[in-house]
Amino acid sequence: MASDSPELDGGIPISYIFVRVLGSGAFGEAVLYQKTEDNSLVVWKEVNLGRLNEKQRRDSQNEIDILSFVNHANIISYYNHFVDEDTLFIEMEYANGGTLYDKVSSCTKLWPEKDVLWYLYQMTSALAYIHQCGVIHRDIKTLNIFLTKVGLVKLGDFGISRFLESKNQMAETLVGTPYYMSPEIMKGEKYNFQSDIWALGCVLYEMLTLSRTFQATNPLKLALDIVKSDHTGINKCYSDGMRNLVDIMLRKKPEERPTAEELLARPLLASSLLKMEQKVYELNSTTRRTRLSAASTSNSVSVVTSKMCEIYQWGGGKMTPQKLEMFTREKSPMQVAAGHCHFAAITFEKELYTWANPQGGVGMVGQLGHGDTASYKAPKRVDALLSMPVHQVACGEDFTLCVSDDGALYAFGSDYYGCLGCEGEDEEVLVPVVVDFFSDHPVLEVACGDNHVIALTHYRDVYTWGSGEFGRLGLGSEDDFNTPQKVDIPVKQQIKSVCAGSDSSFLLCSSGRLLACGSNQFNKLGFNSQTSGLRKRKAKTFDIPHRDRFSTVKPLTGKNVMVVAAGKTHSGVIDSFGHLYMFGSNKFGQLGVGDFKARPGVCRVGGVLAGQRVETLACGDGFTVASTNENQIYSWGNGESGRLGANFTDQGIGPNSMCTAFPRPIFGSMHLVSCMSCRHWNTLIIAEKVLNQKTLKSRVSSPKQIWPPSEKKVALQTVAGSIDSGPDDEPHAPEDAVSSDTSSDFALPEDIAAVDAKREFSPDVFTPPRSRPSSASTGRGSPIPSWLEKELNEAEVIPFPTPSPIVWDKNAHPLGPKGEKPSPLPHVPELSVANALPPIKSPDLKLLIPSNDAETVAFLTSRVAKLEEENLKLKQTVEEQAELIKKLRGDGV
Numbered sequence: 001m002a003s004d005s006p007e008l009d010g011g012i013p014i015s016y017i018f019v020r021v022l023g024s025g026a027f028g029e030a031v032l033y034q035k036t037e038d039n040s041l042v043v044w045k046e047v048n049l050g051r052l053n054e055k056q057r058r059d060s061q062n063e064i065d066i067l068s069f070v071n072h073a074n075i076i077s078y079y080n081h082f083v084d085e086d087t088l089f090i091e092m093e094y095a096n097g098g099t100l101y102d103k104v105s106s107c108t109k110l111w112p113e114k115d116v117l118w119y120l121y122q123m124t125s126a127l128a129y130i131h132q133c134g135v136i137h138r139d140i141k142t143l144n145i146f147l148t149k150v151g152l153v154k155l156g157d158f159g160i161s162r163f164l165e166s167k168n169q170m171a172e173t174l175v176g177t178p179y180y181m182s183p184e185i186m187k188g189e190k191y192n193f194q195s196d197i198w199a200l201g202c203v204l205y206e207m208l209t210l211s212r213t214f215q216a217t218n219p220l221k222l223a224l225d226i227v228k229s230d231h232t233g234i235n236k237c238y239s240d241g242m243r244n245l246v247d248i249m250l251r252k253k254p255e256e257r258p259t260a261e262e263l264l265a266r267p268l269l270a271s272s273l274l275k276m277e278q279k280v281y282e283l284n285s286t287t288r289r290t291r292l293s294a295a296s297t298s299n300s301v302s303v304v305t306s307k308m309c310e311i312y313q314w315g316g317g318k319m320t321p322q323k324l325e326m327f328t329r330e331k332s333p334m335q336v337a338a339g340h341c342h343f344a345a346i347t348f349e350k351e352l353y354t355w356a357n358p359q360g361g362v363g364m365v366g367q368l369g370h371g372d373t374a375s376y377k378a379p380k381r382v383d384a385l386l387s388m389p390v391h392q393v394a395c396g397e398d399f400t401l402c403v404s405d406d407g408a409l410y411a412f413g414s415d416y417y418g419c420l421g422c423e424g425e426d427e428e429v430l431v432p433v434v435v436d437f438f439s440d441h442p443v444l445e446v447a448c449g450d451n452h453v454i455a456l457t458h459y460r461d462v463y464t465w466g467s468g469e470f471g472r473l474g475l476g477s478e479d480d481f482n483t484p485q486k487v488d489i490p491v492k493q494q495i496k497s498v499c500a501g502s503d504s505s506f507l508l509c510s511s512g513r514l515l516a517c518g519s520n521q522f523n524k525l526g527f528n529s530q531t532s533g534l535r536k537r538k539a540k541t542f543d544i545p546h547r548d549r550f551s552t553v554k555p556l557t558g559k560n561v562m563v564v565a566a567g568k569t570h571s572g573v574i575d576s577f578g579h580l581y582m583f584g585s586n587k588f589g590q591l592g593v594g595d596f597k598a599r600p601g602v603c604r605v606g607g608v609l610a611g612q613r614v615e616t617l618a619c620g621d622g623f624t625v626a627s628t629n630e631n632q633i634y635s636w637g638n639g640e641s642g643r644l645g646a647n648f649t650d651q652g653i654g655p656n657s658m659c660t661a662f663p664r665p666i667f668g669s670m671h672l673v674s675c676m677s678c679r680h681w682n683t684l685i686i687a688e689k690v691l692n693q694k695t696l697k698s699r700v701s702s703p704k705q706i707w708p709p710s711e712k713k714v715a716l717q718t719v720a721g722s723i724d725s726g727p728d729d730e731p732h733a734p735e736d737a738v739s740s741d742t743s744s745d746f747a748l749p750e751d752i753a754a755v756d757a758k759r760e761f762s763p764d765v766f767t768p769p770r771s772r773p774s775s776a777s778t779g780r781g782s783p784i785p786s787w788l789e790k791e792l793n794e795a796e797v798i799p800f801p802t803p804s805p806i807v808w809d810k811n812a813h814p815l816g817p818k819g820e821k822p823s824p825l826p827h828v829p830e831l832s833v834a835n836a837l838p839p840i841k842s843p844d845l846k847l848l849i850p851s852n853d854a855e856t857v858a859f860l861t862s863r864v865a866k867l868e869e870e871n872l873k874l875k876q877t878v879e880e881q882a883e884l885i886k887k888l889r890g891d892g893v
């Protein structure tokens with residue numbers, strides 16, 4: 001039990017962000033979570049064992065037994081399970097496209113035969129597989145056939161399946177859903193695999209007719225119809241082969257029905273079997289994770305943290321942060337983007353929501369994508385993109401662009417400057433249109449300035465279009481373009497991320513170098529340099545007004561830039577140490593250096609931020625917002641119209657009484673910010689709150705395989721044994737704690753001393769770094785690339801005596817703060833759980849890295865950059881070789 005093992009035995013803590021409750025079944029809830037380890041969505045099905053009778057307990061146990069050994073592209077994957085007191089938790093694959101029931105019931109027109117065939121193939125393939133393994137599903141129905149957005153079928157809900165010893169064995173229990181029950185079950189006779197074929201026949205019939213096979217609502221009449229009557233005919237628009245399939249699957253005598261294998265061999269399916277098999281493989285390989293999560297490694301103990309994400313918005317008249325209730329109650333946000341008067345958010349389910357806050361009679365021009373010019377004040381889902389999983393969004397002044405999982409780029413709103421990237425579109429586009437140009441160049445990330453767009457493709461090419469004033473497109477001129485234009489990158493650098501200011505553009509390279517172009521007014525690109533102290537020379541500033549090609553921001557060379565943010569008159573970057581550097585206008589104190597004086601070069605922001613790692617950064621019109629590894633959010637600069645989310649004043653010094661030139665904390669309670677975006681006077685942030693943390697001991701398991709029938713029984717006993725409530729297997733921790741996060745979501749600024757007091761400790765809970773939606777202005781990267789981190793974690797441990805354990809706070813620094821033992825935690829509600837948990841050691845890193853001094857950090861950072869560069873070179877060589885081989889083959893050599 002976890003209480004007996006105060007240390008985590010090398011177990012990897014896993015964080016889950018609560019997304020939403022999917023629904024409740026007879027025994028409990030199915031809850032959707034995002035796993036921060038790899039950003040995947042998973043379902044935790046909670047089964048309340050306390051309410052179950054003996055038979056129902058067996059059924060839920062049965063579901064795990066079956067799920068844990070089946071492994072098929074068209075069956076919901078099982079990842080993990082544990083028992084916590086009277087609740088059984090099962091972690092499984094999430095099917096993000098609803099159920100076949102939803103799809104059939106929302107259809108008004110008959111389906112094309114090829115679509116029916118595609119679904120039928122996948123269901124039959126899943127059935128053939130489980131039947132071969134000796135399992136009858138026993139509850140095949142449209143409600144248990146899950147779908148993914150890309151059109152994959154996932155058979156689920158094995159609650160009442162069971163093994164049959166042999167194909168001839170007959171089951172006797174009366175189970176299933178009446179509409180899909182076979183005649184033999186209705187008659188109380190024994191049944192076998194062929195009952196599943198009957199149910200599949202009913203499902204096929206529903207897909208072809210959009211109605212139930214037998215309609216009677218009176219159970220007796222239904223039973224009679226199933227046993228005696230024939231189903232009504234199927235529309236002649238379907239082929240004879242298809243209609244014949246229904247007939248043979250719904251034969252009253254089970255032995256006359258084809259088996260699933262035989263169905264697959266029939267000409268209708270067999271003729272396109274290979275193609276469909278290949279398609280399933282391709283679609284599945286992009287979405288599927290490894291079957292067992294880190295929690296399931298042998299004897300591991302993990303901390304499972306579930307978090308809730310909330311969106312706060314301020315500015316434009318909203319003087320303090322306002323929580324958008326919709327994203328708290330129903331949907332969990334993953335990325336946000338702010339425009340001049342419109343906003344966008346993407347949920348974990350990859351749905352896009354938009355809303356607006358127009359002021360002073362500003363008209364809407366379709367930038368919300370809802371098909372009209374209404375200004376929806378509350379977030380509304382963009383239904384036109386429902387079938388497209390959207391992973392990133394960016395807002396321009398009055399237009400919006402977003403990227404789907406498959407790299408398609410969609411645009412809507414005003415095309416006045418050609419920012420929609422599609423020639424021949426109306427000036428106002430009210431629903432998303434695809435930017436055709438990128439059909440052959442899948443897009444990774446998009447950034448929008450006020451009137452221009454930058455897109456980064458999967459091949460790491462950069463395209464720009466829209467207004468070219470001040471050379472912001474980096475194309476060597478100030479010309480405007482209404483279609484994407486490829487940008488020449490002067491240095492052979494791999495571009496990692498793109499960022500757009502109002503009339504400026506930045507490209508962030510994997511090497512940590514920053515390239516910029518566009519207007520350098522106030523030195524907001526950071527190009528200006530100053531020479532002073534040279535013999536016989538006066539101090540001189542080299543002022544560059546604008547640049548029309550991307551070039552290196554030289555004053556930042558040597559800083560390993562991880563994050564860049566650009567506002568209207570100023571910009572900022574965060575380096576790999578979490579240091580913040582600002583440049584541009586300081587009229588409103590937006591550089592955060594404690595005064596309002598113009599600064600000719602790049603300034604490092606210290607003060608209250610010194611000693612913290614800055615993790616996210618966003619720049620608006622005359623103000624800046626940043627968050628740190630200590631979960632504090634700061635704002636500074638111009639406070640007019642609620643830009644700072646609070647009322648700070650350095651009265652009498654700045655240009656107006658609402659300005660502050662120092663970073664000021666704005667949230668009273670601690671929040672982890674995963675994403676932020678500022679534009680004009682608006683700010684949007686996503687703040688994470690820990691809901692609860694559990695320490696759990698995972699069952700002993702290794703990745704499951706399909707066993708030959710003879711070994712099946714033994715293997716299943718092993719799996720079943722692992723959730724027995726015997727002492728060795730008790731997987732829950734008595735110290736499971738639920739955070740009583742009753743602190744107000746937002747409080748006005750505390751006094752800085754209180755905040756400083758909080759900064760003296762760092763939580764000793766280790767949570768894995770979160771991979772974030774890539775957004776130049778918002779995201780923060782892990783200081784150590786994932787491959788290196790993986791290598792470090794998997795490296796062989798060489799015993800090395802250390803006087804005191806080093807607590808590695810991943811959020812704090814690549815190597816932790818000087819290796820000191822942290823002081824005990826004061827009582828802060830959000831951290832009460834952290835206090836309850838034992839300190840987590842990171843033996844691997846502690847042993848691998850003998851000292852935590854700055855040199856080691858610098859060494860590792862430069863090594864990472866170098867390795868990345870080498871990696872890039874290798875990739876290029878491989879590509880060149882592949883090209884050569886292709887050419888040679890083409891020439892017939």
Ligand SMILES: Nc1ncnc2c1ncn2[C@@H]1O[C@H](COP(=O)(O)OP(=O)(O)OP(=O)(O)O)[C@@H](O)[C@H]1O
Pocket residue numbers: 022023024025026027028029030043045076092093094095096099146156157159
């Ligand atoms: N893996 C999954 N992916 C997507 N949705 C799921 C998944 N598992 C369950 N759901 C959804 O969650 C809801 C609740 O599911 P659950 O399995 O708890 O109950 P049920 O199947 O509706 O009822 P019962 O288990 O009593 O038959 C259902 O709407 C179901 O569609």
